[in-house]
Amino acid sequence: MLNGIAASDGIGIGKVLLIQEVSLAYTPHPVTDTDAEIARFREAVQAFILNTEEQARALKESAGEKEAEIMLGHISMINDPYLQGEIEKLIVGGSCAEAALEAMCDMFINVFSATDDEVTRQRAADVRDVKAGVLGLLLGVNEVKISDAPKGTVLVAKELTPSMTAGINKDNIVGIITETGGKTSHSAILARALEIPAVLSIPDVMTVFENGELVIVDGTEGLVIDRPNGAQEKHYREERERFRAERRLLDQYRGKKTVSASGEEYELFCNIGNPENAVAAVERDGEGVGLFRTEFLFMGRTALPSEDEQFEAYKKAAIILKGRPVIIRTLDIGGDKDIPYMGLEKEENPFMGFRAIRYCLQNRELFKTQLRAILRASAFGDVRIMFPLVTCLEELRQGKALVEECKQELRADGVAFNEAIPVGIMVETAAAAMLADVLAKEAAFFSIGTNDLTGYTMSCDRGNSNVSYLYSVLQPSVLRMIRRIIRCGVKNGIPVGMCGEAAADPALIPLLISFGLTEFSVSPTSVLRVRKCIARWTKREADQVAEQAMELVTMGEISEYLKTVL
Numbered sequence: 130m131l132n133g134i135a136a137s138d139g140i141g142i143g144k145v146l147l148i149q150e151v152s153l154a155y156t157p158h159p160v161t162d163t164d165a166e167i168a169r170f171r172e173a174v175q176a177f178i179l180n181t182e183e184q185a186r187a188l189k190e191s192a193g194e195k196e197a198e199i200m201l202g203h204i205s206m207i208n209d210p211y212l213q214g215e216i217e218k219l220i221v222g223g224s225c226a227e228a229a230l231e232a233m234c235d236m237f238i239n240v241f242s243a244t245d246d247e248v249t250r251q252r253a254a255d256v257r258d259v260k261a262g263v264l265g266l267l268l269g270v271n272e273v274k275i276s277d278a279p280k281g282t283v284l285v286a287k288e289l290t291p292s293m294t295a296g297i298n299k300d301n302i303v304g305i306i307t308e309t310g311g312k313t314s315h316s317a318i319l320a321r322a323l324e325i326p327a328v329l330s331i332p333d334v335m336t337v338f339e340n341g342e343l344v345i346v347d348g349t350e351g352l353v354i355d356r357p358n359g360a361q362e363k364h365y366r367e368e369r370e371r372f373r374a375e376r377r378l379l380d381q382y383r384g385k386k387t388v389s390a391s392g393e394e395y396e397l398f399c400n401i402g403n404p405e406n407a408v409a410a411v412e413r414d415g416e417g418v419g420l421f422r423t424e425f426l427f428m429g430r431t432a433l434p435s436e437d438e439q440f441e442a443y444k445k446a447a448i449i450l451k452g453r454p455v456i457i458r459t460l461d462i463g464g465d466k467d468i469p470y471m472g473l474e475k476e477e478n479p480f481m482g483f484r485a486i487r488y489c490l491q492n493r494e495l496f497k498t499q500l501r502a503i504l505r506a507s508a509f510g511d512v513r514i515m516f517p518l519v520t521c522l523e524e525l526r527q528g529k530a531l532v533e534e535c536k537q538e539l540r541a542d543g544v545a546f547n548e549a550i551p552v553g554i555m556v557e558t559a560a561a562a563m564l565a566d567v568l569a570k571e572a573a574f575f576s577i578g579t580n581d582l583t584g585y586t587m588s589c590d591r592g593n594s595n596v597s598y599l600y601s602v603l604q605p606s607v608l609r610m611i612r613r614i615i616r617c618g619v620k621n622g623i624p625v626g627m628c629g630e631a632a633a634d635p636a637l638i639p640l641l642i643s644f645g646l647t648e649f650s651v652s653p654t655s656v657l658r659v660r661k662c663i664a665r666w667t668k669r670e671a672d673q674v675a676e677q678a679m680e681l682v683t684m685g686e687i688s689e690y691l692k693t694v695l
C-alpha cells in the first residue's frame with residue numbers, strides 16, 4: 130500500500146499505463162546565423178501556440194472551460210514579451226534556441242519552486258510544461274499520447290501536465306497516480322473536473338509499477354494498492370459502488386436551494402483563492418463566494434500586483450459569479466503566509482505578529498491600492514469587502530475610513546463603483562469574538578474564521594502537531610465563542626457566515642443552524658455535501674442537539690455525543 134495526496138475523490142480499479150517522458154536531451158551549440166536561429170525559435174513558438182490552442186479546445190469539451198484556461202495560460206506565458214525578449218537576447222549573444230529557452234525558463238522555475246506556497250510552485254510546473262512543449266518542437270520529438278489508452282486504464286506518470294491530460298478520455302481512464310503535484314496542482318484540478326480518482330505525490334512511482342499490472346487508486350483516502358489480493362479487490366469494488374451511489378445522491382442537490390428540513394433558507398458560498406476558482410465555485414453549484422483569499426494574487430511573483438492587475442482579477446471573479454455575492458478579503462499576509470518580496474521581518478511569534486489588517490493599516494498605499502481595485506470591481510457585481518484578523522474597533526474604523534478615502538478618490542476621477550459596498554469583518558480572534566456585540570454595530574457582516582479562531586481561542590498553533598489534540602472546533606470554549614459571535618450578529622441584525630473549514634463539518638452543522646448562522650462558505654467540492662447535511666435538520670431538532678451539546682463540558686463528550694446524533 131502506498132500513501133500519497135488524495136487529490137480527486139473516488140475509487141479506480143484498473144491496469145497501469147506508465148507515461149514515460151520523451152527525452153528532451155540536446156547538445157548546446159553556439160550559433161553564428163542568429164537571425165535564422167531567432168526565426169527557428171519563433172516558428173517553434175507559433176507551432177506551440179497552435180498545438181496548445183488545439184489541446185485547449187479538446188479540453189474544453191472533455192473537462193470544461195476552466196481547464197481549457199490552464200492551457201490558454203500557457204500561451205500567455207510563452208507570449209510574454211519579457212520572456213521572449215530575453216530568450217532572443219541570449220540567441221543574439223550566440224546561444225542556440227534550445228539553450229536560450231532552457232536558461233530563461235529554468236530561471237523562472239527556480240524562483241517559483243523556491244517558495245513554500247503550493248500555488249506558486251504550481252506556476253513552476255506550468256513553466257516546465259511550456260519549456261518541454263517548445264523544446265520538443267525545437268528538437269522535433271513528439272509527446273506521449275494518452276488519447277489511445279484502452280478502457281480501464283490507470284495512468285501513472287512522474288507529473289501529469291495539462292498538455293498530457295488534454296487527450297484524456299474519461300470513459301477509459303479510471304485513475305491517476307503521479308510522483309509530484311499537490312491538491313491544487315493542475316493535475317489535481319483536471320482530475321477533479323473529469324471526476325477521475327487521483328493520488329498524487331508518491332515518491333519514485335515510476336519505478337514501482339509495471340505496465341499492465343492491476344492497481345487500485347483510492348483518491349478519497351490518498352492510497353494506492355499495488356498488486357491487490359482478492360479480498361482487497363472485492364472490498365474496493367464495494368467501496369467504489371458506495372462512492373458512486375453517494376455521488377448520484379449528491380447530484381440530486383444540484384441546482385436546488387439550500388434549505389433545512391423545516392424550510393429555513395441558507396446561503397451556501399465557496400472559498401476561492403483566484404478568479405479561476407470562481408469557475409469551480411459556479412460549476413459546483415456555489416451560490417456566491419464567501420471568502421476570496423487575495424494573498425494568492427500576491428504570491429508567485431517578484432513584485433506587488435498593480436491596482437489594474439488586482440482590479441482585473443476581482444472583476445473577473447465578479448463577472449463569473451454573475452451578480453452573486455463575492456466577498457473579497459483584503460490581504461491576509463504574515464502568520465503562515467509569507468510573501469518573500471514584501472520583506473516581512475522574521476518574528477518570534479508570527480501568528481501574534483505584524484500581519485493581515487495590522488500590516489495593511491501601516492502600509493496605507495498598498496492597502497489603498499487593493500481597496501481601490503476592489504471598489505472598481507464592485508461596479509461589475511455584488512462585491513463586498515472583508516477585513517481579516519480584526520481585534521478591536523479602531524481597526525474596523527480605520528479600515529472603513531480608508532475605504533471612504535478611496536471612494537472619494539474614485540469619485541473625483543469619475544470611476545464607477547458601488548457606493549453602498551458592504552464592509553464586513555472576519556471574526557477569527559478571541560478579541561473580536563468577545564467584542565462581537567460592539568463590532569456588530571459597525572460591521573456590515575461577520576464571517577467566522579474557525580481556522581484561526583480555534584487556534585487563538587485554544588492558544589495553539591494550527592500547524593503544531595504537538596498541540597493538535599487541543600485544536601478542535603468542538604472544544605466547548607470554541608463552541609461558546611461561535612455561539613456568542615452568531616448571537617451578537619443576529620441581535621444587531623447583520624448576516625453572520627462561516628468561512629473556516631468547520632463550516633463543512635457535518636457534526637457542527639446542527640449547532641450552526643441552531644445558533645442562527647445564515648451563510649456557509651466551503652470549498653467548491655463540499656457544496657453539495659453541505660447542502661445535503663443542512664437539508665437533513667429541522668430547526669427544532671437542531672436546537673435540541675445544540676442544547677444537549679452545549680451542556681457537555683469536554684471536547685471528548687461533545688464529539689462522542691455528536692457522533693451519536695449523526
Ligand code: PEP
Binds near residue numbers: 461577579628629
Ligand atoms: C480562517 O482563519 O478560518 C480562515 C478562513 O482564514 P485562513 O484559513 O485564510 O486564515
Ligand code: MG
Binds near residue numbers: 517557580
Ligand atoms: Mg484566518
